[in-house]
Amino acid sequence: DIQMTQSPSSLSASVGDRITITCRASQTMNTYLNWYQQKPGKAPKLLIYSASTLQSGVPSRFSGSGSGTDFTLTISNLQPEDFATYYCQQTYSTPRTFGQGTKLE
Amino acid sequence: EVQLLESGGGLAQPGGSLRLSCAASGFTYSSFSSFVMNWVRQAPGKGLEWVSSVSGNGGTTYHADSVKGRFTASRDNSKNMLYLQMNSLRAEDTAIYYCAKGDCGTPSCFNDWFDPWGQGTLVTVSS
Numbered sequence: 001d002i003q004m005t006q007s008p009s010s011l012s013a014s015v016g017d018r019i020t021i022t023c024r025a026s027q028t029m030n031t032y033l034n035w036y037q038q039k040p041g042k043a044p045k046l047l048i049y050s051a052s053t054l055q056s057g058v059p060s061r062f063s064g065s066g067s068g069t070d071f072t073l074t075i076s077n078l079q080p081e082d083f084a085t086y087y088c089q090q091t092y093s094t095p096r097t098f099g100q101g102t103k104l105e
Numbered sequence: 106e107v108q109l110l111e112s113g114g115g116l117a118q119p120g121g122s123l124r125l126s127c128a129a130s131g132f133t134y135s136s137f138s139s140f141v142m143n144w145v146r147q148a149p150g151k152g153l154e155w156v157s158s159v160s161g162n163g164g165t166t167y168h169a170d171s172v173k174g175r176f177t178a179s180r181d182n183s184k185n186m187l188y189l190q191m192n193s194l195r196a197e198d199t200a201i202y203y204c205a206k207g208d209c210g211t212p213s214c215f216n217d218w219f220d221p222w223g224q225g226t227l228v229t230v231s232s
Contacts, residue, residue, distance in 0.1 A: 034218045036153075043203055044145075044153065046220035055220065087153055091217040094167045096143070098153040 002026050002090050006099035013104060017078045021086055021102045023071045029092030031067045038101075039084045047086075048073065075104075107131040107221055109204050114226030117194050121230070127187035127204030127223055138162060138182040141207030143219055144189050146200035146228075156202070158212035159187065167212045172198075194230045201225040 003026040013019050023033065031051035036044040046055045048064040051071055061076045075082055088099040113125040125144075129137050144156040157168045157178035166178050175193045180186060187204050205219035 030215070032216045036219075038153075043222040043224055044205075044219075045222070046218055049208075049218035049220075050216055089153075089155075089219070092215060094158065094212055095169055096155040096158070096217070096219075098155065101152045 001095055002029060002093055002097055004088055004090055004097050004099040006086075006088055006102050008102060009100065010103040010105065013078055015078055015080055018074065018076045019078060019104065021073045021088075021104075023066075023073070023088035023099050025069045025071075025090055025092075028068045029090050032090060032092040033064075033066065033071045034089045034091065035062075035064055035073045036087045036089065037082075037084045038087065044087065078104075107206060109206065109221060109223035111202065111204055111223045111226040114202065114228045116229045116231065117191075118232055119195060119230055121194050122190070122192045123194065123228060125189040125191065125202055125204075125226060125228070127189075129185040129187065129206070132185065136182075137185040139210055141209050141212050141214075141217065142178075142180055142187040143205045143207055143212075144178055144187075145203045145205055145219070145222075146198075147203070147225075148197070148200040151200075154200075157189065158207065160212055161210040165212055191228070194228075196230050199228060199230050201227050 033051045035048040038044040052064045085103045110128045143158045163180045177190045203225045205222040209217040
């Protein structure tokens with residue numbers, strides 16, 4: 001199984017900041033990496049797929065990059081509604097493992 | 106717009122069974138049977154855990170090791186329904202269970218993603 005490790009586990013930031021979350025895979029997986037946002041009491045929402053493709057309707061302040069084993073999610077100009085938990089997920093192989101999450105507060 | 110709605114959660118005793126359902130709607134130009142459907146769970150205060158995936162035609166399923174032999178995912182394409190039969194339930198199965206649509210037709214495809222997700226249904230296993 002591919003293990004996904006996110007860092008940091010939590011992150012403190014302010015409105016207007018630029019932040020970066022990292023996701024590292026235990027083996028190389030091309031760009032088969034997705035990012036999800038989850039707010040308390042809500043279902044996860046797809047933000048970015050294939051490492052860098054923004055899902056329709058997602059603001060352009062979100063961006064993703066990386067390939068192989070190292071990936072990043074960047075949020076520029078943080079907005080109040082961006083404070084949530086973020087998960088990466090690999091779909092290079094089954095099981096479709098998730099990172100442990102990064103809580104942005 | 107595709108929408109997913111889970112049901113069937115509730116309180117079950119250890120060793121008991123539950124059957125979750127996920128009703129899919131909003132498939133217009135493409136068919137429900139064209140896409141993998143997935144179950145993902147989230148224990149209270151914890152992260153996301155993939156549980157199972159079912160191919161578009163229902164002929165192929167994958168399950169996480171933690172549920173293998175106890176849970177069975179299936180689908181009825183004539184009804185646009187996804188199911189998760191959960192047997193031999195354990196306290197550690199307590200979680201919100203989400204169904205989510207994949208973008209591939211087979212669970213083993215590369216470059217899949219889960220979108221949309223249902224709102225989830227809570228399963229509590231306790232005596």
